Amino acid sequence: MAVSETILEMRNISKTFPGVKALDNVSFSVRRGEIHALVGENGAGKSTLMKILSGVYPHGEYEGDIVYEGEVKAFRGIADSEREGIIIIHQELALVPLLSIAENIFLGKECAKNGIIDWQETNRRTRELLERVGLDERPETKVMHLGLGKQQLVEIAKALSREVRLLILDEPTSSLNEKDSDALLELLREFRARGISSILISHKLSEVSKVADNITVLRDGRAVSTLDCSAGPVPEDRVIRDMVGRSLTDRYPPREPRIGDTMFEVRGWTVFHPIDQDRKVVDNVSFHLRRGEVLGIAGLMGAGRTELAMSLFGRSYGRYAGGEAFIAGEKVDLSTVPAAINAGLAYATEDRKSYGLVLDQTIRRNVPLANLEGVANSGVIDRHREGEVAEEYRRRINIKTPTIEQSAVNLSGGNQQKVVLSKWLFADPDILILDEPTRGIDVGAKFEIYTIIRDLAQSGKSIIVISSEMPELLGITDRLYVMNKGRFVGELPTAEATQEKIMSMIIKAGG
Amino acid sequence: MDQTITSARPEAADRTRNQHFWRANMREYGILIALVVIMAFFQFATGGILLRPVNLTNLMLQNSYIVIMAVGMLLVIVSGHIDLSVGSVLGFIGALAAVMIVQWHVNFVLAAIVCLAVGAAIGAAQGYWIAYFRIPSFIVTLAGMLVFKGLTLWLLAGQSVGPFPPTFQLIASGFLPDLFGAEGINLFSLLVGLGFAVLLLYLAIRNRRQEQRRGLVEEPFAVFTIKNALIFCAIAYMSYLMASFRGLPNVFIVMALLIAIYSFIANRTTVGRRIYAIGGNEKAAKLSGIRTERLVFLTFANMGMLAALAGLVFAARLNTATPKAGLGFELDVIAAVFIGGASMSGGVGTIVGAVVGAFIMGVMNNGMSILGIGIDYQQVIKGLVLLAAVIFDVYNKNKA
Numbered sequence: 068m069a070v071s072e073t074i075l076e077m078r079n080i081s082k083t084f085p086g087v088k089a090l091d092n093v094s095f096s097v098r099r100g101e102i103h104a105l106v107g108e109n110g111a112g113k114s115t116l117m118k119i120l121s122g123v124y125p126h127g128e129y130e131g132d133i134v135y136e137g138e139v140k141a142f143r144g145i146a147d148s149e150r151e152g153i154i155i156i157h158q159e160l161a162l163v164p165l166l167s168i169a170e171n172i173f174l175g176k177e178c179a180k181n182g183i184i185d186w187q188e189t190n191r192r193t194r195e196l197l198e199r200v201g202l203d204e205r206p207e208t209k210v211m212h213l214g215l216g217k218q219q220l221v222e223i224a225k226a227l228s229r230e231v232r233l234l235i236l237d238e239p240t241s242s243l244n245e246k247d248s249d250a251l252l253e254l255l256r257e258f259r260a261r262g263i264s265s266i267l268i269s270h271k272l273s274e275v276s277k278v279a280d281n282i283t284v285l286r287d288g289r290a291v292s293t294l295d296c297s298a299g300p301v302p303e304d305r306v307i308r309d310m311v312g313r314s315l316t317d318r319y320p321p322r323e324p325r326i327g328d329t330m331f332e333v334r335g336w337t338v339f340h341p342i343d344q345d346r347k348v349v350d351n352v353s354f355h356l357r358r359g360e361v362l363g364i365a366g367l368m369g370a371g372r373t374e375l376a377m378s379l380f381g382r383s384y385g386r387y388a389g390g391e392a393f394i395a396g397e398k399v400d401l402s403t404v405p406a407a408i409n410a411g412l413a414y415a416t417e418d419r420k421s422y423g424l425v426l427d428q429t430i431r432r433n434v435p436l437a438n439l440e441g442v443a444n445s446g447v448i449d450r451h452r453e454g455e456v457a458e459e460y461r462r463r464i465n466i467k468t469p470t471i472e473q474s475a476v477n478l479s480g481g482n483q484q485k486v487v488l489s490k491w492l493f494a495d496p497d498i499l500i501l502d503e504p505t506r507g508i509d510v511g512a513k514f515e516i517y518t519i520i521r522d523l524a525q526s527g528k529s530i531i532v533i534s535s536e537m538p539e540l541l542g543i544t545d546r547l548y549v550m551n552k553g554r555f556v557g558e559l560p561t562a563e564a565t566q567e568k569i570m571s572m573i574i575k576a577g578g
Numbered sequence: 579m580d581q582t583i584t585s586a587r588p589e590a591a592d593r594t595r596n597q598h599f600w601r602a603n604m605r606e607y608g609i610l611i612a613l614v615v616i617m618a619f620f621q622f623a624t625g626g627i628l629l630r631p632v633n634l635t636n637l638m639l640q641n642s643y644i645v646i647m648a649v650g651m652l653l654v655i656v657s658g659h660i661d662l663s664v665g666s667v668l669g670f671i672g673a674l675a676a677v678m679i680v681q682w683h684v685n686f687v688l689a690a691i692v693c694l695a696v697g698a699a700i701g702a703a704q705g706y707w708i709a710y711f712r713i714p715s716f717i718v719t720l721a722g723m724l725v726f727k728g729l730t731l732w733l734l735a736g737q738s739v740g741p742f743p744p745t746f747q748l749i750a751s752g753f754l755p756d757l758f759g760a761e762g763i764n765l766f767s768l769l770v771g772l773g774f775a776v777l778l779l780y781l782a783i784r785n786r787r788q789e790q791r792r793g794l795v796e797e798p799f800a801v802f803t804i805k806n807a808l809i810f811c812a813i814a815y816m817s818y819l820m821a822s823f824r825g826l827p828n829v830f831i832v833m834a835l836l837i838a839i840y841s842f843i844a845n846r847t848t849v850g851r852r853i854y855a856i857g858g859n860e861k862a863a864k865l866s867g868i869r870t871e872r873l874v875f876l877t878f879a880n881m882g883m884l885a886a887l888a889g890l891v892f893a894a895r896l897n898t899a900t901p902k903a904g905l906g907f908e909l910d911v912i913a914a915v916f917i918g919g920a921s922m923s924g925g926v927g928t929i930v931g932a933v934v935g936a937f938i939m940g941v942m943n944n945g946m947s948i949l950g951i952g953i954d955y956q957q958v959i960k961g962l963v964l965l966a967a968v969i970f971d972v973y974n975k976n977k978a
Contacts, residue, residue: 383865408867422865425858427925436855437866439848446847451792490866 080131107285152232169206216247311566319542327358336390363544413496417503460489481512620945631823641940643888650884658924659715663722669904671889676899701882740898750895764825771817857924
């Protein structure tokens with residue numbers, strides 16, 4: 068087998084979203100029978116690159132060329148790339164839980180004659196495929212009865228049934244235990260021996276260095292380096308440095324923190340997963356927050372940060388299983404959202420569209436939603452006051468729109484975020500939890516939001532910022548907690564923190 | 579990229595604002611214009627029968643119970659749910675009223691109060707499962723539809739019960755008294771109608787003045803003038819027509835009050851705002867501190883009460899309670915709300931729109947009957963109108 072033969076070459080790929088350059092001139096190539104790891108921080112452009120490769124962003128929506136098996140390809144959708152043997156397995160598995168393993172594997176490609184399914188053939192081929200991926204289950208077993216590790220294998224078996232030549236795995240082991248992870252990685256090695264190439268996207272550098280032949284590091288939409296592992300594993304420090312190394316000058320407003328007494332304290336907060344009743348999503352978390360302080364919670368996606376925040380905010384996530392909260396030394400009831408708001412809490416969600424805004428309604432109606440009494444007299448809305456409030460926030464935090472009668476759905480991400488912030492500012496909380504406040508927002512709007520956060524803190528509010536962008540946390544917070552797998556695994560003043568320190572805290576805690 | 583409007587010239591800004599206004603409100607004016615066009619068409623096609631005082635009065639009476647229920651249904655649909663049981667509840671309450679008044683000789687005022695309370699309790703019982711146990715409203719109210727259809731049969735023992743005492747019949751067939759005794763016209767009714775028209779005009783002008791003072795005017799002046807002139811003339815003219823027959827029907831007053839009260843609740847109160855927010859995005863509403871379960875529960879209780887009121891009106895109008903009363907009414911009510919511009923997914927719709935939707939259906943029923951069009955074609959045409967109205971909505975939304 069010609070080991071050096073190139074199966075895929077992505078040349079000078081650029082992709083722009085409104086306001087954000089997601090990929091900037093990225094070149095990336097994979098050889099036949101190679102495991103190529105793609106690493107980078109959240110938002111570095113890994114998923115975007117893979118979506119371009121698999122045709123989710125069709126030809127014409129990006130610049131550059133995809134050369135696959137020696138030909139320039141113009142994929143118009145996933146069907147096109149699948150036909151060529153490029154198969155992507157997403158972090159959130161795309162299986163139908165109520166269907167059997169066999170039905171899932173052959174979904175859309177049923178072994179059928181004239182529309183009538185040949186079950187014997189289906190089951191025979193399923194058994195063959197399951198054997199190849201080392202899954203000892205009957206083809207008739209429903210997918211809902213399988214654990215995540217086994218489901219992952221079903222996905223891979225499905226890929227094999229479509230004659231995969233290039234397998235893309237997006238964070239395949241993020242929810243697997245060690246044994247399942249090892250089995251999966253072993254499977255990738257077997258595929259390598261048979262000439263199937265894999266692209267492995269992962270945050271777990273330890274396993275990346277175990278199996279990868281090459282590691283490409285993406286940062287801020289650029290390919291920073293490609294590290295060759297054939298001469299032996301590349302040190303993790305080196306990879307981390309490439310992942311995070313960038314300067315922080317002038318991207319954050321200058322701050323003069325005035326930090327007071329402890330305002331908010333949480334002890335032993337524990338939350339179980341809403342469906343998987345035995346899984347602790349937040350495990351015995353304790354922390355405190357001072358008046359005028361900006362506190363950051365760092366961690367990877369799925370660390371449990373959003374779940375912690377939503378659980379604190381009126382038990383809006385999962386099943387509460389213990390823990391107490393204190394505001395200014397007094398124990399407070401946070402068992403419902405109205406109670407939490409009453410206690411002085413606000414939570415601005417990471418998912419503006421699903422949880423933050425009533426998209427079809429105007430700015431004027433969205434802004435007072437968390438404090439309707441503030442624009443009403445004994446239950447009757449004072450429309451003029453309502454308009455004035457919306458207008459005031461439009462000016463004060465610079466929501467760029469011709470009129471407050473604009474529907475929220477028509478605003479850009481940054482302006483939608485400002486509407487969500489306005490809503491909570493009008494509720495006048497003491498403690499604001501901001502979950503990914505700048506996700507999907509362009510650089511200019513980010514700076515404005517940082518400035519709002521700074522001003523709020525200086526006016527005496529206490530703020531918790533959850534963010535997956537570490538430079539942001541380092542730029543705008545006073546103190547940091549590091550969260551991993553539902554637990555707080557470290558605490559440090561931002562002045563002493565570096566991205567390397569945070570990353571190594573996460574990795575030491577078990578990736 | 580965020581800057582949508584950079585124009586310095588005021589006319590250009592005005593034009594954009596006007597365009598924006600039209601896009602946002604096209605549906606509301608569209609439905610009113612559609613009603614006017616449909617009425618004009620039938621007035622012409624029936625050779626003027628449609629707007630004869632006696633026919634107009636009948637039109638009001640025939641559609642009153644649909645309008646009453648459409649008001650409640652609008653809130654249910656805006657909150658993102660549906661209520662299929664209203665027709666059966668209407669029949670059941672009519673039966674209950676008949677049994678109490680005719681067979682047990684209960685005082686009719688007391689009976690009416692009990693009936694309204696029972697209606698509210700029925701709505702509350704259904705709302706309880708929908709709001710707190712998250713059973714889909716389609717299923718709960720489908721069950722309710724079957725249950726109350728059955729209970730109606732049981733209560734009436736399969737027979738019609740009637741007639742009601744004349745005082746009870748007045749709910750549906752009474753008219754405002756003729757206090758002045760003028761020749762050929764119920765002057766008091768005319769004055770009430772005119773007073774109502776003047777009041778609406780005054781409120782509209784006052785509101786616009788306030789908006790002007792605060793610089794929040796949205797509606798172009800020409801639109802404002804034409805719209806309010808039209809509404810004023812329409813109400814005045816209809817009052818005149820009805821006054822020249824027997825006067826304003828009591829039911830008309832009840833409807834006008836309900837429309838006014840519920841419009842106010844929907845548009846101007848925190849409760850209304852919250853119902854729209856729930857339908858628009860329940861998760862966001864919940865995270866904004868809105869007690870979504872309680873509001874959905876109350877919305878259904880309210881629907882039950884209005885269905886009971888409609889049941890009383892319907893029974894009083896027929897002067898008897900029959901096991902078949904209310905059959906299929908839920909579909910007319912739901913159709914009226916959707917023709918009136920409400921969205922299946924919730925969060926969108928107005929009380930006035932639903933009422934206009936109900937009258938569009940009513941005028942078509944009435945007009946086609948006068949023209950002697952068979953019930954078969956009537957159904958087909960009504961179905962197509964419903965479909966067309968919703969296609970128009972979806973098309974507009976996609977274009978915007």
